[in-house]
Amino acid sequence: DIQLTQSPSTLSASVGDRVTITCRASQSITTWLAWYQQKPGKAPQLVMYKASNLESGVPSRFSGSGSGTEFTLTISNLQPEDYATYYCQQYDGSPSTFGQGTKLEIK
Amino acid sequence: QVRLQESGAGLVKPSETLSLTCLVSGVSIRGYYWSWIRQTPGKGLEWLGHIYYNGKTDYNPSLKSRVTLSADTSKNQFSLRLNSVTAADTAVYFCAQGGYDSTFNYWGQGALVAVSS
Numbered sequence: 001d002i003q004l005t006q007s008p009s010t011l012s013a014s015v016g017d018r019v020t021i022t023c024r025a026s027q028s029i030t031t032w033l034a035w036y037q038q039k040p041g042k043a044p045q046l047v048m049y050k051a052s053n054l055e056s057g058v059p060s061r062f063s064g065s066g067s068g069t070e071f072t073l074t075i076s077n078l079q080p081e082d083y084a085t086y087y088c089q090q091y092d093g094s095p096s097t098f099g100q101g102t103k104l105e106i107k
Numbered sequence: 108q109v110r111l112q113e114s115g116a117g118l119v120k121p122s123e124t125l126s127l128t129c130l131v132s133g134v135s136i137r138g139y140y141w142s143w144i145r146q147t148p149g150k151g152l153e154w155l156g157h158i159y160y161n162g163k164t165d166y167n168p169s170l171k172s173r174v175t176l177s178a179d180t181s182k183n184q185f186s187l188r189l190n191s192v193t194a195a196d197t198a199v200y201f202c203a204q205g206g207y208d209s210t211f212n213y214w215g216q217g218a219l220v221a222v223s224s
């Protein structure tokens with residue numbers, strides 16, 4: 001299985017800050033990487049697909065980059081509604097796997 | 108608007124079979140892959156398997172011997188059966204649109220299933 005390692009596990013930031021979350025894959029997945037946002041008691045919601053493509057309806061302050069084994073999700077000008085846990089997912093092959101999550105907390 | 112709704116028993120005894128159904132509305136299950144994903148505090152999000160409307164399936168090897176997915180196009184729903192459950196199978200189970208080689212664009216709200224005697 002392809003392992004995904006996210007860092008950091010927890011991130012504290014203030015409204016208006018710019019934050020970056022990293023996801024590293026155990027082998028190359030080209031750009032078959034997605035990012036999800038999950039709020040407590042809710043299902044994950046797709047934020048980014050194919051590493052750098054913004055899902056419809058997601059604010060442009062979210063951006064993604066990377067290829068191969070290293071990827072980042074950046075949120076600029078953090079808003080109160082952005083505080084959540086973020087997961088990366090690789091869909092290069094079976095089984096699809098997820099990172100362990102990064103919890104974005106209010107500082 | 109695409110909606111997915113899980114239903115099934117919320118409490119299952121050890122060694123028995125966990126059964127969940129996902130009712131899909133707003134889109135036909137034909138032409139898409141449909142997955143089950145579970146979430147635990149310890150292992151995080153885990154893809155269990157997917158099914159195509161014609162019955163073609165693929166399973167996570169970690170559970171392959173215990174999991175069975177099925178689809179009912181007449182009811183526009185698909186189902187999960189996980190046998191020989193243990194406490195480690197206690198989780199929130201999500202159904203979602205998509206397969207192992209795609210993103211999961213739509214999710215159910217999740218169903219908490221506890222394994223306990």
